Amino acid sequence: RKEVEQDPGPFNVPEGATVAFNCTYSNSASQSFFWYRQDCRKEPKLLMSVYSSGNEDGRFTAQLNRASQYISLLIRDSKLSDSATYLCVVNEGSNYKLTFGKGTLLTVNP
Amino acid sequence: IAGITQAPTSQILAAGRRMTLRCTQDMRHNAMYWYRQDLGLGLRLIHYSNTAGTTGKGEVPDGYSVSRANTDDFPLTLASAVPSQTSVYFCASRPGTGVNEQFFGPGTRLTVL
Numbered sequence: 001r002k003e004v005e006q007d008p009g010p011f012n013v014p015e016g017a018t019v020a021f022n023c024t025y026s027n028s029a030s031q032s033f034f035w036y037r038q039d040c041r042k043e044p045k046l047l048m049s050v051y052s053s054g055n056e057d058g059r060f061t062a063q064l065n066r067a068s069q070y071i072s073l074l075i076r077d078s079k080l081s082d083s084a085t086y087l088c089v090v091n092e093g094s095n096y097k098l099t100f101g102k103g104t105l106l107t108v109n110p
Numbered sequence: 111i112a113g114i115t116q117a118p119t120s121q122i123l124a125a126g127r128r129m130t131l132r133c134t135q136d137m138r139h140n141a142m143y144w145y146r147q148d149l150g151l152g153l154r155l156i157h158y159s160n161t162a163g164t165t166g167k168g169e170v171p172d173g174y175s176v177s178r179a180n181t182d183d184f185p186l187t188l189a190s191a192v193p194s195q196t197s198v199y200f201c202a203s204r205p206g207t208g209v210n211e212q213f214f215g216p217g218t219r220l221t222v223l
Contacts, residue, residue: 032210034210034211042216042217043200043214043215043216043217044153044200044214045214046211046212046213049210049211087152087153091210096141096160096204096210097143097155097158097168098155098210098212100145100152100153100154101152102150102151102152103152
């Protein structure tokens, strides 16, 4: 069983749209959660960490629900430059090893 | 500051050949990682090193070996390449205890024929 599951996508949205990505994880002992962004043929880069209280960075909002083992990412007012693959990432314990979801491809259209 | 560099950028390799992918970081990060990324499977951990002199196996270690002689370098070796090792390989590093973010290198595209 895959330990981190994401919406399969792809998502195609117009500029200015709001889009939400969801992710579930199987290990209840998981301690840290992240969203990474990966552009085509490039390396993954940290978009934001996800905290229990929820956190916001400009147009991006991340939320964590530990009881449901669920993580979300909301992008408001989508820009063309938001087009990328978004990876849900979980650190399952004190060993700091990360488990990646397969990613969700977002395309923002003009 | 270069961050993390990987070499080569891409490589086509005959099956059975030995190949070493190089990874160097200049951030003095303690931990380093090797991942492979395949379509439909996402990023999978091959080997890792929490500090110089130590290494550990990840999710898909078979056919690969690593060494960590110093803080900066973490080479990945394919002793006898097979076509199933065709993939994009990413090296990553993490500063140290208490910091979970990993920083990735630009990747190496490897094709084994």
